[in-house]
Amino acid sequence: MASKRGALIVLEGVDKAGKTTQCQKLVQALQQSGRPAEMMRFPERSTTIGKLISSYLEKKNDLEDHTVHLLFSANRWELVPLMKKKLEQGTTLVVDRYAFSGAAFTSAKPGFCLDWCMKPDVGLPKPDLVMFLQLSPAEAALRGQFGEERYETSVFQKAVQQKFEQLMKDPSVNWQVIDASKSVENVHKDITTHSLNTINTAQTVPLGELWK
Numbered sequence: 680m681a682s683k684r685g686a687l688i689v690l691e692g693v694d695k696a697g698k699t700t701q702c703q704k705l706v707q708a709l710q711q712s713g714r715p716a717e718m719m720r721f722p723e724r725s726t727t728i729g730k731l732i733s734s735y736l737e738k739k740n741d742l743e744d745h746t747v748h749l750l751f752s753a754n755r756w757e758l759v760p761l762m763k764k765k766l767e768q769g770t771t772l773v774v775d776r777y778a779f780s781g782a783a784f785t786s787a788k789p790g791f792c793l794d795w796c797m798k799p800d801v802g803l804p805k806p807d808l809v810m811f812l813q814l815s816p817a818e819a820a821l822r823g824q825f826g827e828e829r830y831e832t833s834v835f836q837k838a839v840q841q842k843f844e845q846l847m848k849d850p851s852v853n854w855q856v857i858d859a860s861k862s863v864e865n866v867h868k869d870i871t872t873h874s875l876n877t878i879n880t881a882q883t884v885p886l887g888e889l890w891k
């Protein structure tokens with residue numbers, strides 16, 4: 680008999696919402712409770728495509744906006760065989776940003792619409808759960824200054840937040856909004872509760888295709 684599949688769990692949110700902190704804590708908690716789990720992140724900067732993206736984000740090179748959008752998507756597609764293999768083997772994947780960041784960030788640029796931005800990611804493995812870490816710009820500011828990378832300005836981040844709000848209206852995706860202004864431990868508790876429910880239900884349903 681085939682083993683039960685792992686769940687695909689994504690954390691999204693604005694800059695400094697605590698995505699990386701919470702992905703790490705969730706993976707650690709799942710592993711400690713005997714559930715196979717691994718963390719992934721997008722962009723995955725270690726691949727050839729990821730290195731191009733990383734150097735673009737660090738402002739070391741300039742790329743045309745459509746081109747970089749397609750590179751972000753290609754960076755996800757190149758990891759799909761590995762993701763499917765791990766999920767089939769029963770490993771839960773906890774993913775730091777996914778196609779939703781792709782669509783939200785590019786569509787916040789002038790001249791782009793959300794519909795076009797979603798297209799290259801249609802058919803990716805569909806997350807069983809997407810948790811959006813909600814944090815106001817004022818609260819994010821308390822966590823330090825913006826970094827040096829591209830997109831790290833408050834005006835752009837506000838536009839990105841609005842695009843995420845549009846994406847969250849899509850009922851075909853299992854969104855959960857998480858109050859990211861709570862303490863690290865309390866946010867972790869909320870995230871763990873949603874994740875455990877999802878891991879149980881994902882075992883009985885096949886992996887879906889995103890936005891299809």
Ligand code: Z5A
Nearest residue numbers: 694695696697698699700721722751780781784822862863
């Ligand atoms: N991008 C794109 O354009 N297209 C795409 O398809 C994809 C991404 C996938 C790279 O992101 C950029 O790529 C990103 C989107 C774009 N641009 N921006 N902005 P990245 O993932 O490499 O880096 P990041 O997303 O910018 O990280 P982040 O948002 O700054 O951080 P975070 O992961 O949400 O938060 P954190 O690192 O866990 O925590 C931030 C700080 O807050 C840290 O000091 C923590 O200790 C503190 N923290 C965390 N939680 C708490 C709580 N609960 N209370 C108090 N303090 C806390």
